[in-house]
Amino acid sequence: MPPRPLRAQKGFTLLELILVMVIIAVSMGIVLPRLPDIAGMKIHRGARKVGMIMKLTRDRAVTLRRYYRLEVDIETSTLKASYFGPENSYVEDEDIRVLEMPSPVRIADVVTSGAGRVVEGAGEIFFSPKGMIEPSAIHLTDGGDQEITIQPGVLNGSIRIEDGYVEFPTP
Secondary structure (H helix, E strand, C coil): CCCCCCCCCCCCCHHHHHHHHHHHEEEHHHHHCCCCCCCHHHHHHHHHHHHHHHHHHHHHHHHHCCCEEEEEEECCCEEEEEECCCCCEEEEECCCCCCCCCCCCCEEEEEECCCEEHHHCCCCCCEHHHHHHHHEEEEEECCCCCCEEEECCCCCCEEEECCCCCCCCCC
């Protein structure tokens, strides 16, 4: 019987394994810092939702020719729209859903020209049937180092969202 030919060894050498691990480590060092910050995405998403409910409330006030208010509850971090009803009191608008901030985002305070800075309880932002919005600002925080300021345009209803806590002149 003739001698068997030597089989080619299957597997990787130690040098090949180390080289692959180095390539993976360098790739992770480049990619991981570029991945989005999940908490940062939540606070920005919350700010956009606050801006949308402010625009929707303004649009409803103009369309239905009613006075509206946006109740900003700091304790529960929710926003709720209501209109001035026939019994001379505010009635919740069922067509505008109550907005709850996604965890860990919460409302830090609301500042209005009428009530000043409200840090507990609920603040109110008023909307006129002519499209004017009370000068105001809502500040969001993620409980860490991120803060965002949302300010509506008084005359045109445009919404300005800025990173950081932007001071609003209180009366």
